[in-house]
Amino acid sequence: MNKPKVAFFDFACCEGCQLQVANLGEQLLDILGVIDVVEFREVMSEKWNKEYDVAIIEGSITTPHAVDRIKKIRKRSKVLIAYGSCATIGGINGMKNNFELDEIREHVYPDNAKHFPTIPTMAVDQVVKVDYYVNGCPIYPPEFLKVIKAVLKGIPYAVPDKAVCAECKLNENVCMYEKGVICLGPVTKAGCNSWCINNGNICYGCRGVVTNPQEQAQNDIMVKYKISLDLMLNKMNMYNKCREIDKDE
């Protein structure tokens, strides 16, 4: 069997997820034993002009040019993976959607603004079909490996749809709310093994909101801990602003 041709692409992002892949160490060598990387800007300069077996997409879609580019990549790819918060849920680039597009464009490119057409930030699956998701900012390396193996095997990978709390409890962390700190674990999809909380940080919601966040219960909790809706939305929107695009449809 020929090794699948795999290409990595980046859109609006910090390229931190590529760095996570490049930093896999020995495991990266194992992966390179079973796939053939044909494009990966972070680590090589070669290009590939045929079909991709697997395209791995980092970054969110923020310009008309990016829309064209991702559509072209999709057409050339048998399987498409979105990885990292920017690609899977829009991520922090979504904060752009808090502002008027012209206003923000002039702020960034004062006199040259007219040369930079812009659109609201979108997650990759808000533009093209996505087959696999590796959520997180950055991606959680063990989950990336899990997804790669699922792709190679041709089986689906389901992103856990329970709260981060479920994994956090298994790791026996003291609950952030008991420390008097607001944490987005209760509304955020698990799968990261509560990576941040294990290391003393809060959950920022980078993996996206669970499908059913039990809104009534969440409201009760905000009342109990005296958290205003504005503050909560502010925290949620740091990573999850692009959610609104789906809601509007």
Next chain:
Amino acid sequence: MKYVILKKNKLDEFIVNLSKQKKVMAPVSKGYNNYAFEEVTRGGQIALKYIPTILPPKKYFMPQYETVVEYDTKDGKQNMEAIVEYDEMILFGVHTCDLAGIQSLNVVFSDRPKDLNYIIRKNKIILIGLECNDYCDEHASCKLVNNELPNGGYDLFFTDLGDFFLVHVNTWEGENLISLTKVFEPADDIHMKKREKLRAKKREIFKNEVKINPDQIPDLFDRSHNSKVWYKLGERCLSCGNCTNVCPTCHCFDVEDEINLDLKTGKRIRIWDSCQHESFAKVAGGENFRRKAAGRQRHRYFRKFKYPVDKFSRYFCTGCGRCSRTCMADIRLKETLDDLIKESI
């Protein structure tokens, strides 16, 4: 019945001595009035006065992630090898509620088909209990289920009586520890009387926390299947699964295959699962037997107070109070029972 005493100033020597033989796990403080069982090597690391740990000691009996099989499908083979992961260890300072929790798990996993992984692991763990002289906090309901006093299930049992521990030696393993560590002294009548005094005081302190005769609980649940109480709980529940993860008797698990990059070999692992997650009762085709949080909460309570009584003649609530303590939505076990009682009158 054999009793010995351990002077408090000898506790450190005892733990140091034990830790040279095997891993010793004991409750330690994690700050913010939270405790966890962790490995210790000195007596000073142990929180002798502690409220139930975040996770119960079940984490040593059925680990959160456990490999049960390794498989190999190279060259058309179908080889599977059963794996048992275990650690020899001594658990020190286990409260009576948690001893009852371990007894419940023993009953479940010894039922046919027997869970050999659990049974093999259980036999490698020595249990040293520790009596509660008073309530840990307002969430406990140990008297309701008669767990404020020891009901066996330990090798040694410590009762803190001021400047010494009275120690009940319950098994050969326990006796072995006594003779190996050489820090114990014989107990006499004065020591025993001091414990009698404590037990008399405990009878005054510990009163049934819920206004119901415990014998009537299964009947109460029989009548409460369609109660409004469950729907109210359903509205409040976050479905985070904290209540089941911290429960000393919840034992549901999921099984996953973790394949290696060669796509031929791998391992099968079991992971704690929770009936509170929306995905728990979802089956092929998308049907979900417990789609709503109300049904899931009801199921949890029935798994504590009804089903195990029918099947094993014991409550699977140990009264530890962990589910109430950990619930961000303030779903309180004693309140739920009170609400069911009020509604059924």
